[in-house]
Amino acid sequence: MSAPTNIPPNAPVPAALPGNALRSLWREVMQPHRLVLIALALGIAVYAGMTMRWHWIPRYADLALQGFWRTLWLLALSCLLGFMLAVPLGLAQAAGPRFLAAPARAFCTVIRGTPLLLQLWLIYFGLGSLFPQFPWIRESELWPYLRQAWPYALLALTLSYAGYEGEVMRGAFRSVPHGQLEAGRAFGLSRFAILRRIWLPQALQRALPTLGGETVLQMKATPLVATITVIDIYAVASRVRQDTFIIYEPLLMLAVVYLMIAGLITLVFRLLERRYTRGMTA
Template identity: 70%
Template sequence: MRAFWKPHRIVMALIALAIVVWSVLTLRWDWVPNYLGLAAQGIWRTIWLLATSIVLGMALAIPLGLAQAVGPRILAWPARTFCTVIRGTPLLLQLWLLYYGLGSLFPTIPWIRQSEFWPILRQAWPYGLLALTLSFAGYEGEVMRGAFKGVPKGQLEAARAMGMPRLTILRRIWLPQALHRALPTLGGETVLQLKATPLVATITVVDIYAVASRVRQDTFITYEPLLLLAVVYMAITGIIVLGFRWFEQRIPSRVA
């Protein structure tokens, strides 16, 4: 506990407290009760987009990294091309291409319009989720490539010599160590993914950023919604950081 309260942290805490007191006493907050329900929905949608895109993105990033690390050329080249394209183009461009491209193409295909998926495909959030997922997979696919290559080959060769099947080696030795090596980077990428979620507001998805923009348009109050928005993002970021630190401490050191 004493280690936490170092001089620079005490100064930062005092500055933060002074900013909070100044904000409460001098700024307008009478609009907050009118938008609490909408803000709660926006926060939930932001967290949902973040968590879902990370889970789906990692599910895609692992085979992408594995294909680049040891896969044959027929798998390695498409995986490398995908990661290069995703990392080389802005997320906003990818989002608009999916929304205004696929979103404009699907209505012209009769069997899609008549399918049970059309009520979902006509909304904006699937395209936002797809763009965030592909973006995360492209970056993490490259991270997982390095993580897979970083696992000592001697351990893999020893497992093969013991007669372990390839899937067992991947599940029990290779993948756990690769994930452990990628965990610090994964934490940073998750924070960056959170900061990328406001882009979905450009295709009418109502996340927490879109709620702040609506408050500004309805009330012509600018600074207060942005300050609260910053607090929300900082709080979620703090939870992410603490969560990944907890995972890093709980993973057995022998896995590293």
């Protein structure tokens, strides 16, 4: 599940004044055909609210909130940890010696070439059946955690994000002009300082639009963890369906929740992009 990994050239971010942005949004909306469409959509939403069955919501509200929270932190944590793995993976492929580049490349190929569901089940069922055979694991401090499902879900999601983003970062590191690194060397910066002050920030700038899209894809992958008994928001909706035999309502609600999370991710990345491209000329 990957968007094309080519990094688009940095699009200039307009220094939009709030008033201007609002006015252009107003002009976007105030077109006759759009008003009709919006009215139609509102009509359908109201009709659905009136005629469909929503009485289960109060009973499952607490559980749904917990599930929503679990989805969010699984997403945030796996993206954070995955990205921390992706930087060395990308760097190794872009500039590393062969004995580092080859395994990094193999890792990215395997992760990107197999379905996440399979990886998840391999980790959960495979490791989950392997661990109890070792007494020292069962006696270790970690065992109470390893008996739960979420560490396996987090591991699988993290590795998946690392694999896809390692590939993105490889392209981003490669796309930083060589002159920039040479200039850093001419200033007598150490290799680590060049990476921290010049190479990584510029690679990040170039990768940010792609990373935003990839994070939405990662969000779309989170409901898979419900198959290994992690109770995320999707699992709660499935339970409503099984308990009450109401099919469409929980699914529609779920779709709206995921749409909102996707909107939130897009917004966060737009803000990040604005922050990290502020030094660039248009």
